[in-house]
Amino acid sequence: MSENKKLPIGSVIGILGGGQLGRLLSISASQLGFKTHIFDPDPKAPAKQVTNLSSTFDYKDKRALENFANSVDVITFEFENIPVETIQICAELTSVFPNVNALSICQDRTNEKKFLNEMNIPSSPFVPAKSFQEILQSVHVLEPPLILKSSRFGYDGKGQKIIYSKEEIEGAASEFNDRPVILEKLIDFNLEISIIICRDMFGKIAVFDPAENLHENGILIESKVPASIPFSLASDAILIASKIVNALEYVGVMGIEFFVTKENKLLVNELAPRVHNSGHWTQSGCLINQFEQHIRAISGWPIGNGKRHSNVLMQNVLGSNVKLLDRNSNSSTNIYGKDDPKDGRKMGHKNYIR
Amino acid sequence: MSENKKLPIGSVIGILGGGQLGRLLSISASQLGFKTHIFDPDPKAPAKQVTNLSSTFDYKDKRALENFANSVDVITFEFENIPVETIQICAELTSVFPNVNALSICQDRTNEKKFLNEMNIPSSPFVPAKSFQEILQSVHVLEPPLILKSSRFGYDGKGQKIIYSKEEIEGAASEFNDRPVILEKLIDFNLEISIIICRDMFGKIAVFDPAENLHENGILIESKVPASIPFSLASDAILIASKIVNALEYVGVMGIEFFVTKENKLLVNELAPRVHNSGHWTQSGCLINQFEQHIRAISGWPIGNGKRHSNVLMQNVLGSNVKLLDRNSNSSTNIYGKDDPKDGRKMGHKNYIR
Numbered sequence: 001m002s003e004n005k006k007l008p009i010g011s012v013i014g015i016l017g018g019g020q021l022g023r024l025l026s027i028s029a030s031q032l033g034f035k036t037h038i039f040d041p042d043p044k045a046p047a048k049q050v051t052n053l054s055s056t057f058d059y060k061d062k063r064a065l066e067n068f069a070n071s072v073d074v075i076t077f078e079f080e081n082i083p084v085e086t087i088q089i090c091a092e093l094t095s096v097f098p099n100v101n102a103l104s105i106c107q108d109r110t111n112e113k114k115f116l117n118e119m120n121i122p123s124s125p126f127v128p129a130k131s132f133q134e135i136l137q138s139v140h141v142l143e144p145p146l147i148l149k150s151s152r153f154g155y156d157g158k159g160q161k162i163i164y165s166k167e168e169i170e171g172a173a174s175e176f177n178d179r180p181v182i183l184e185k186l187i188d189f190n191l192e193i194s195i196i197i198c199r200d201m202f203g204k205i206a207v208f209d210p211a212e213n214l215h216e217n218g219i220l221i222e223s224k225v226p227a228s229i230p231f232s233l234a235s236d237a238i239l240i241a242s243k244i245v246n247a248l249e250y251v252g253v254m255g256i257e258f259f260v261t262k263e264n265k266l267l268v269n270e271l272a273p274r275v276h277n278s279g280h281w282t283q284s285g286c287l288i289n290q291f292e293q294h295i296r297a298i299s300g301w302p303i304g305n306g307k308r309h310s311n312v313l314m315q316n317v318l319g320s321n322v323k324l325l326d327r328n329s330n331s332s333t334n335i336y337g338k339d340d341p342k343d344g345r346k347m348g349h350k351n352y353i354r
Numbered sequence: 355m356s357e358n359k360k361l362p363i364g365s366v367i368g369i370l371g372g373g374q375l376g377r378l379l380s381i382s383a384s385q386l387g388f389k390t391h392i393f394d395p396d397p398k399a400p401a402k403q404v405t406n407l408s409s410t411f412d413y414k415d416k417r418a419l420e421n422f423a424n425s426v427d428v429i430t431f432e433f434e435n436i437p438v439e440t441i442q443i444c445a446e447l448t449s450v451f452p453n454v455n456a457l458s459i460c461q462d463r464t465n466e467k468k469f470l471n472e473m474n475i476p477s478s479p480f481v482p483a484k485s486f487q488e489i490l491q492s493v494h495v496l497e498p499p500l501i502l503k504s505s506r507f508g509y510d511g512k513g514q515k516i517i518y519s520k521e522e523i524e525g526a527a528s529e530f531n532d533r534p535v536i537l538e539k540l541i542d543f544n545l546e547i548s549i550i551i552c553r554d555m556f557g558k559i560a561v562f563d564p565a566e567n568l569h570e571n572g573i574l575i576e577s578k579v580p581a582s583i584p585f586s587l588a589s590d591a592i593l594i595a596s597k598i599v600n601a602l603e604y605v606g607v608m609g610i611e612f613f614v615t616k617e618n619k620l621l622v623n624e625l626a627p628r629v630h631n632s633g634h635w636t637q638s639g640c641l642i643n644q645f646e647q648h649i650r651a652i653s654g655w656p657i658g659n660g661k662r663h664s665n666v667l668m669q670n671v672l673g674s675n676v677k678l679l680d681r682n683s684n685s686s687t688n689i690y691g692k693d694d695p696k697d698g699r700k701m702g703h704k705n706y707i708r
Contacts, residue, residue, distance in 0.1 A: 009676060009689050027381050030404045033676075033689020033702060050384045052406055284641055287686050287707050302683035309664050309707055322363060322387075329656035332641050335363050335387020348387060353641050353663055 005300035014072030018045025020336035021078035028291035046337035069093035189259035196279035284351035322347035359654035368426030372399025374690035382645035400691035423447035543613035550633035638705035676701035
């Protein structure tokens with residue numbers, strides 16, 4: 001991007017990934033007067049319903065990626081499981097935000113943990129393991145209860161297993177089939193919160209108020225603001241979040257999940273280098289929501305201040321519940337345009353002003 | 355629409371007209387999980403950027419309209435200058451909201467005035483005229499200052515001329531070239547307000563707070579809520595608005611403009627059978643904005659209650675001002691995706707929370 005970094009109105013924003021986050025990003029980009037181009041191997045990717053520009057190719061199709069990169073003015077992605085090579089191919093031809101370094105750290109739990117450790121940012125104790133043998137040894141380093149997670153490509157609680165005793169480790173380890181894993185101490189937390197933070201390309205940072213999150217089986221059920229935490233904890237979380245995005249020279253919106261322990265200490269649980277489900281409340285609680293904020297950041301436009309005007313409860317609509325959507329009208333409803341309401345699949349969300 | 359009138363998620367909403375209002379309606383329909391199909395003779399209509407379904411044919415192309423109507427589940431329109439015949443063709447094949455009767459009244463100022471008169475709803479004194487001769491005679495019925503308006507197809511102050519003296523009438527009348535016109539008493543008002551009202555297909559009504567509007571040369575410059583009017587005036591405006599939508603058995607959002615006279619009396623100035631520029635503030639001031647509200651109404655979903663959570667100032671971005679968009683970030687920005695920033699053309703709008 002040139003010295004004048006502000007992308008002109010009418011520019012095309014390329015989005016890798018056409019799920020609900022790509023769809024909501026595309027809608028916000030349209031609102032700001034940009035065109036969007038969705039790249040996704042799935043011809044029925046929901047985001048392809050909300051723009052007239054899309055590409056349907058594999059994420060490893062170099063030629064298709066080059067055509068895509070040459071036809072857009074900036075590229076972003078909706079999820080952290082995009083192959084790093086995909087981003088590298090695109091980044092040779094146009095600007096990609098967030099940067100590939102942030103992506104490669106955040107898409108691998110072991111890298112992420114090491115990054116946090118190096119920054120002296122507290123997270124749960126962990127042991128990385130590359131093989132069945134290493135997993136078996138790890139259980140002697142950390143006391144159960146533990147949580148065994150595949151190091152890459154996990155989401156919504158997939159690729160995770162809780163281990164309550166040393167005896168369970170062998171059975172659990174075999175499930176992971178010699179994929180790289182990470183064994184973490186299972187945290188007995190009071191509650192979970194998240195920070196949605198944005199850093200623009202000039203280094204300016206804005207945060208939204210911390211959300212209090214409720215998960216079931218690893219899937220987010222609801223988020224509410226304000227979170228029931230003291231102001232001092234919120235400040236600490238915000239400082240940690242800004243330290244992270246600064247260290248990564250990050251551009252765009254990042255979601256950071258924290259545990260608040262029984263001792264009221266913060267532990268970083270996970271970094272998501274993208275807009276985040278726990279930030280959907282900002283659509284109804286802030287003048288500029290997380291999607292508009294991300295598009296502003298990656299297009300060199302000024303970002304919002306994150307100020308919240310209302311108390312909001314966000315509830316996810318999962319699986320076939322989408323068919324039972326009640327007829328009440330006290331929530332703003334978002335449905336993602338997915339065909340197949342599989343169990344636990346995120347089909348939409350509802351925002352209530354409380 | 356069947357007994358169970360609620361349109362299923364994934365249904366296709368057809369929108370006649372692909373300007374900014376069609377675009378913003380399409381975006382809200384997407385948010386609710388509907389697909390949209392834009393019908394507009396202009397291949398570059400801005401709304402065609404925000405969906406993958408569009409048709410580019412004349413509004414009088416019967417076959418194209420039939421194909422369109424057969425491929426969607428419900429039809430709405432973004433502006434009142436759609437030919438009545440277009441709606442009639444569509445209405446034979448699928449549901450169209452608002453209904454054709456409301457459209458034909460609202461697209462003709464003379465019909466509109468007569469409708470209001472019959473309902474005993476106050477509006478400015480007027481005389482309809484079908485010819486040059488009738489215009490000349492009208493000036494003897496009403497005392498100048500007057501405003502001469504073409505009866506149909508006027509918008510944003512186009513097709514209007516102010517007449518300060520009887521002597522000016524001849525020159526003015528000749529400009530209108532024997533088109534049907536209406537000669538209205540020019541109202542010396544204190545301020546202009548508008549009501550954005552919604553009626554659903556079950557007869558339920560919801561209104562947004564009245565907005566105070568500022569026009570220049572017939573073009574809306576800004577709207578703000580709350581309007582600086584007493585509560586009693588707001589109530590009267592709301593009662594008039596509900597009387598209008600009930601009488602028309604209207605389904606969807608309607609914008610109604612009022613003058614507040616120097617004597618603090620309300621006069622209806624204009625009915626717009628569609629979402630309205632002076633309701634754009636609802637995007638930042640309400641949980642469910644006027645676009646989501648309209649889509650909910652026409653798809654049989656429950657409508658919002660219109661409650662306002664914040665004070666909002668909406669400013670239009672006109673013509674080449676779109677190029678000068680400042681870098682501040684205290685407003686939520688909407689740009690409409692139009693190529694050509696002609697003088698006075700509505701290119702976007704900004705919402706400020708005050």
